[in-house]
Amino acid sequence: QKEVEQDPGPLSVPEGAIVSLNCTYSNSAFQYFMWYRQYSRKGPELLMYTYSSGNKEDGRFTAQVDKSSKYISLFIRDSQPSDSATYLCAMTPRAGTALIFGKGTTLSVSS
Amino acid sequence: DTAVSQTPKYLVTQMGNDKSIKCEQNLGHDTMYWYKQDSKKFLKIMFSYNNKELIINETVPNRFSPKSPDKAHLNLHINSLELGDSAVYFCASSGAAFYGYTFGSGTRLTVV
Numbered sequence: 001q002k003e004v005e006q007d008p009g010p011l012s013v014p015e016g017a018i019v020s021l022n023c024t025y026s027n028s029a030f031q032y033f034m035w036y037r038q039y040s041r042k043g044p045e046l047l048m049y050t051y052s053s054g055n056k057e058d059g060r061f062t063a064q065v066d067k068s069s070k071y072i073s074l075f076i077r078d079s080q081p082s083d084s085a086t087y088l089c090a091m092t093p094r095a096g097t098a099l100i101f102g103k104g105t106t107l108s109v110s111s
Numbered sequence: 112d113t114a115v116s117q118t119p120k121y122l123v124t125q126m127g128n129d130k131s132i133k134c135e136q137n138l139g140h141d142t143m144y145w146y147k148q149d150s151k152k153f154l155k156i157m158f159s160y161n162n163k164e165l166i167i168n169e170t171v172p173n174r175f176s177p178k179s180p181d182k183a184h185l186n187l188h189i190n191s192l193e194l195g196d197s198a199v200y201f202c203a204s205s206g207a208a209f210y211g212y213t214f215g216s217g218t219r220l221t222v223v
Contacts, residue, residue: 008152032209034211041219043115043214043215043216043217044214045214046212049209049210051209088152088154090154090212095205095206095207095209096161096205096206099144099154099156099203099212100156101153101154103151103152103153104153
């Protein structure tokens with residue numbers, strides 16, 4: 001079993017839809033959870049990070065962590081064509097150690 | 112002002128050559144990393160380095176070696192390049208206080 005599992009998609013939605021992206025993980029030591037967005041031929045860009053369990057909201061984006069289920073989610077409300085990208089979940093047990101990534105989910109939002 | 116910068120952006124070279132990729136960060140971070148992203152977009156850690164410790168992913172061939180002249184720089188040297196080394200290589204950095212990790216824009220290496 002891989003440490004971090006993420007459905008690669010692709011996922012296609014119409015503009016305005018609510019998008020749900022998910023990752024599961026096996027290592028209970030993970031404490032920091034991140035979502036990155038990567039546009040084609042660009043570097044990963046940090047969207048959100050959370051520590052331990054709970055929810056965090058930033059504009060149209062909401063990140064949720066459920067450590068008891070080893071499950072994290074990213075919700076995108078009112079999706080826009082500019083949200084079309086690959087979304088990568090990442091996690092680590094503590095600051096200053098390497099991030100472990102999921103394989104990424106490719107999202108396409110059509111206008 | 113770019114936080115994490117990598118050079119070159121593109122690198123095309125022949126099998127058997129030796130090449131280097133440079134990385135610099137101006138964030139004052141303590142730890143730097145090299146990641147390899149394959150054709151399916153999977154990002155895999157290669158090295159983690161701070162001024163005290165180098166952590167090497169055991170799956171990385173010893174043809175790859177990181178070199179850090181100072182805290183703000185972590186270069187990647189690759190000897191005897193192989194076709195399978197073709198990928199995008201990303202440098203990243205992080206600080207002691209957790210605010211996420213910052214990535215460079217990547218170096219696209221093509222071995223022919």
